[in-house]
Amino acid sequence: MSEFHRFVVDGIIDPAVTLAAFAEQVGLSENEAEEFDRRFFDTPDGRLHADQSTLEVRNSVEFPLMCSLVWLKGGQVLASARVESGFSPDFAGSLPAGPAFDRLRELVEMRRFLPVATVRSRLSTGGHLDAEEKTTARVHIDLPSLPDGRSLPALIEVRAVRGYEAETAGLLRAMRAHEAFEPSDLSTADFARAMVGASPYLPGKLSLQLDDRASADEVWRVVLRELHEAMTANFRGTVEDVDSEYLHDFRVAVRRTRSVLQEGRGVLTPAARDHFRDGFKWLGDITTPTRDADVHLLDYPNMIAALSPEYAEALAPLHELLLSRQRSCQAQLALDLRSTRRAQLGAEWAEFLSGEGPWMDRSSGESGDAAEADRRARDVAAERIERAHSRLVRDGRTIDGSSEPEALHDLRKDAKRLRYLLECFGSLFPAEDLSVAVKPLKSLQDVLGEFQDTEVQAHALAQFGRQLDTEGASTDTILAMGGAIEQLSVRQSRARREFAARFESFDSREVEHAYASITGTGTTKSKKRKKKNR
Amino acid sequence: MKILATYNIKGGVGKTASAVNLAHVAAGRGNRVLLWDLDPQGAATFYFRVKPKVKGGGEALLSGRRELADVIKGSDYDNLDIVPADFSYRHLDLMLDDAKKPLARLRKVLSGVADEYDYVFLDCAPSISLTSESVFRAADALLVPVIPTTLSIRTFDQLDAFVAENPDIVRKLKIMGFFSMADSRKRLHRELMDELREQRPELLPSQVPMDTDIERMGVHRQPVTAMFPKSRPARAYQSLWDDIVERL
Numbered sequence: 106m107s108e109f110h111r112f113v114v115d116g117i118i119d120p121a122v123t124l125a126a127f128a129e130q131v132g133l134s135e136n137e138a139e140e141f142d143r144r145f146f147d148t149p150d151g152r153l154h155a156d157q158s159t160l161e162v163r164n165s166v167e168f169p170l171m172c173s174l175v176w177l178k179g180g181q182v183l184a185s186a187r188v189e190s191g192f193s194p195d196f197a198g199s200l201p202a203g204p205a206f207d208r209l210r211e212l213v214e215m216r217r218f219l220p221v222a223t224v225r226s227r228l229s230t231g232g233h234l235d236a237e238e239k240t241t242a243r244v245h246i247d248l249p250s251l252p253d254g255r256s257l258p259a260l261i262e263v264r265a266v267r268g269y270e271a272e273t274a275g276l277l278r279a280m281r282a283h284e285a286f287e288p289s290d291l292s293t294a295d296f297a298r299a300m301v302g303a304s305p306y307l308p309g310k311l312s313l314q315l316d317d318r319a320s321a322d323e324v325w326r327v328v329l330r331e332l333h334e335a336m337t338a339n340f341r342g343t344v345e346d347v348d349s350e351y352l353h354d355f356r357v358a359v360r361r362t363r364s365v366l367q368e369g370r371g372v373l374t375p376a377a378r379d380h381f382r383d384g385f386k387w388l389g390d391i392t393t394p395t396r397d398a399d400v401h402l403l404d405y406p407n408m409i410a411a412l413s414p415e416y417a418e419a420l421a422p423l424h425e426l427l428l429s430r431q432r433s434c435q436a437q438l439a440l441d442l443r444s445t446r447r448a449q450l451g452a453e454w455a456e457f458l459s460g461e462g463p464w465m466d467r468s469s470g471e472s473g474d475a476a477e478a479d480r481r482a483r484d485v486a487a488e489r490i491e492r493a494h495s496r497l498v499r500d501g502r503t504i505d506g507s508s509e510p511e512a513l514h515d516l517r518k519d520a521k522r523l524r525y526l527l528e529c530f531g532s533l534f535p536a537e538d539l540s541v542a543v544k545p546l547k548s549l550q551d552v553l554g555e556f557q558d559t560e561v562q563a564h565a566l567a568q569f570g571r572q573l574d575t576e577g578a579s580t581d582t583i584l585a586m587g588g589a590i591e592q593l594s595v596r597q598s599r600a601r602r603e604f605a606a607r608f609e610s611f612d613s614r615e616v617e618h619a620y621a622s623i624t625g626t627g628t629t630k631s632k633k634r635k636k637k638n639r
Numbered sequence: 640m641k642i643l644a645t646y647n648i649k650g651g652v653g654k655t656a657s658a659v660n661l662a663h664v665a666a667g668r669g670n671r672v673l674l675w676d677l678d679p680q681g682a683a684t685f686y687f688r689v690k691p692k693v694k695g696g697g698e699a700l701l702s703g704r705r706e707l708a709d710v711i712k713g714s715d716y717d718n719l720d721i722v723p724a725d726f727s728y729r730h731l732d733l734m735l736d737d738a739k740k741p742l743a744r745l746r747k748v749l750s751g752v753a754d755e756y757d758y759v760f761l762d763c764a765p766s767i768s769l770t771s772e773s774v775f776r777a778a779d780a781l782l783v784p785v786i787p788t789t790l791s792i793r794t795f796d797q798l799d800a801f802v803a804e805n806p807d808i809v810r811k812l813k814i815m816g817f818f819s820m821a822d823s824r825k826r827l828h829r830e831l832m833d834e835l836r837e838q839r840p841e842l843l844p845s846q847v848p849m850d851t852d853i854e855r856m857g858v859h860r861q862p863v864t865a866m867f868p869k870s871r872p873a874r875a876y877q878s879l880w881d882d883i884v885e886r887l
């Protein structure tokens with residue numbers, strides 16, 4: 106709802122004294138301060154941090170058994186519940202029931218909560234009141250310290266009550282004018298993390314800002330290095346199976362790497378390209394069984410939600426099977442990721458990226474092998490995007506109601522290829538064209554993905570069903586699985602029906618203009634506009 | 640977003656007390672709640688210490704000149720916001736009459752905040768009028784406090800008659816009656832309640848007792864559920880809210 110303003114309290118005077126004097130000066134009503142031991146949690150990619158909120162388990166110092174889980178934003182409680190002393194949340198499912206925590210569930214999705222900081226805080230909440238004694242702003246004061254006694258910056262957070270922003274302006278002015286108050290983006294949890302030298306949160310999306318005058322050789326390497334970083338950042342969490350998203354992000358980085366290698370024809374030497382394409386294909390392949398098992402488990406709640414309650418219960422043996430499959434796939438994956446083959450690939454790749462070793466030798470191959478390496482990256486990428494785009498358009502136009510499923514599966518690959526190009530090299534092109542180009546592509550990919558995934562899942566379920574059957578599962582279980590497969594085929598037909606409309610929006614004039622503008626072919630919209638203005 | 644309206648043709652039966660306390664209970668459970676005080680007298684607004692004023696008045700809201708989101712005031716409680724009463728609401732009937740599709744108007748205005756709230760409470764003035772008809776159309780449920788007296792029971796019958804005669808207006812509306820200001824020390828109350836529960840088994844099982852703490856809300860200007868959360872009336876509103884959620 107309404108935003109909040111956070112200040113750190115600086116200066117040589119005890120912050121508690123500064124704050125008390127300020128409260129007196131501006132007339133804040135204050136509740137008793139209370140001391141808490143607070144353990145903060147966040148997801149590995151810092152979703153709460155990005156949301157400017159924090160999740161903590163707090164114990165009252167005075168009443169150590171009074172323990173609650175609190176989701177806070179700028180001092181405002183978004184959700185809270187009593188929990189057992191010593192409780193630590195792990196996945197969304199471990200959060201208390203109720204609509205407030207449902208919103209947190211939506212935010213964290215499949216990620217695991219990890220402890221990020223431990224702090225002891227003296228907390229108090231005050232209010233700025235109007236003549237009717239109505240609270241017009243909330244003021245939260247936090248005097249925190251680390252468990253070892255080192256103090257952290259004192260914080261004061263102010264949030265206008267909705268509809269009282271004007272009444273709060275004066276208070277904020279007084280705070281900005283106060284010499285001891287400094288605006289701050291960091292929360293107590295952030296300060297505590299910084300003090301103990303915590304590692305940064307995992308990066309989210311690719312955030313490449315490529316130089317559009319650089320050579321293809323340079324840019325390809327920058328992109329591959331960035332992807333390498335993503336792979337490295339997600340490696341340990343994948344091996345240790347902290348949550349399914351590590352593997353997911355690891356795989357995305359591998360697939361993008363493969364795609365950039367693939368599109369590196371003429372940019373990278375054939376020797377390097379062939380060698381690493383093989384290597385990363387292998388690396389991708391060994392992760393597939395575990396990802397499939399993860400997907401089954403992640404989709405399990407949706408699957409039972411679509412069934413009637415008694416069937417849902419009958420599916421419990423399937424859940425057991427999925428869990429045990431996931432565990433065995435994961436164990437194999439951990440072995441493979443720790444193998445010498447993987448280590449060697451990693452070492453060679455690092456060598457290649459650092460620009461050393463045999464991979465750099467352009468002269469060793471036949472002449473002209475890396476003929477495009479010195480061209481402008483932007484031009485090379487534009488050509489590859491154009492090729493991928495026209496291929497997707499060409500193939501998509503041949504699909505009609507009578508096409509085989511294979512045709513849609515192939516189209517999905519075309520679409521992926523284009524998407525990776527846009528993701529990896531998009532920053533070489535104008536952002537507005539890019540967003541017009543990506544949106545309908547993404548929506549087309551969603552429906553193609555649904556079409557294929559539901560088919561793959563239905564196949565897998567049928568196989569699991571046969572397995573459970575031979576293991577003597579009850580008729581109810583087998584029937585329930587039939588129901589689940591039915592659901593999938595309903596979803597698949599729906600995806601099939603939606604395809605035409607999605608493709609049509611992708612194959613539209615406006616989108617074509619955006620691609621033309623990116624690839625520098627045809628008349629772009631902006632050029633047209635300029636002509637008109639003249 | 641579910642819309643709940645406290646309603647009774649008769650005045651002084653505990654509509655406002657119910658709206659204020661139930662809204663506070665619902666917010667306390669983690670739901671995002673909006674309470675719109677539609678009564679020009681502004682009793683609910685008063686309890687939350689908000690000024691009974693809407694910029695541009697009810698007309699600006701109903702005509703769509705002003706978004707509902709622009710006039711919302713936060714209460715002193717987490718997750719609970721208020722749309723204040725305004726003196727102009729006494730002409731709400733006329734304003735609606737002038738509007739296009741008057742019956743659909745209120746729901747249209749509320750749809751602007753559908754993403755922001757889980758529950759909206761409408762606290763209505765006592766009457767059957769164009770305003771209450773458009774409340775009926777907008778609401779998912781009517782919360783009808785009934786004092787166990789012979790007279791107020793008849794008003795409940797009147798509401799039934801209205802519903803029966805106007806199926807087009809009420810459509811999917813759920814009607815949830817419950818006893819308000821029930822004094823189980825009075826024999827008459829007890830007997831009437833027993834009798835009426837037999838006639839109308841659909842009445843909500845929880846009832847709000849006659850209690851001076853509820854009257855004191857006017858002095859403290861707080862919901863009784865905030866002022867004395869463990870008190871008998873506070874617990875009554877909490878279990879009444881459970882009943883309502885179950886029926887929704």
Ligand SMILES: Nc1ncnc2c1ncn2[C@@H]1O[C@H](COP(=O)(O)OP(=O)(O)OP(=O)(O)O)[C@@H](O)[C@H]1O
Nearest residue numbers: 650651652653654655656765820848849850853854
């Ligand atoms: N359960 C109760 N016990 C004691 N007093 C109550 C109770 N409920 C409401 N009251 C008091 O009765 C009076 C009328 O209640 P309230 O304003 O809630 O009724 P209302 O139906 O909204 O009235 P109106 O029709 O005027 O809007 C108020 O003074 C209120 O404090």
Ligand SMILES: [Mg+2]
Nearest residue numbers: 654655678682
């Ligand atoms: Mg009232």
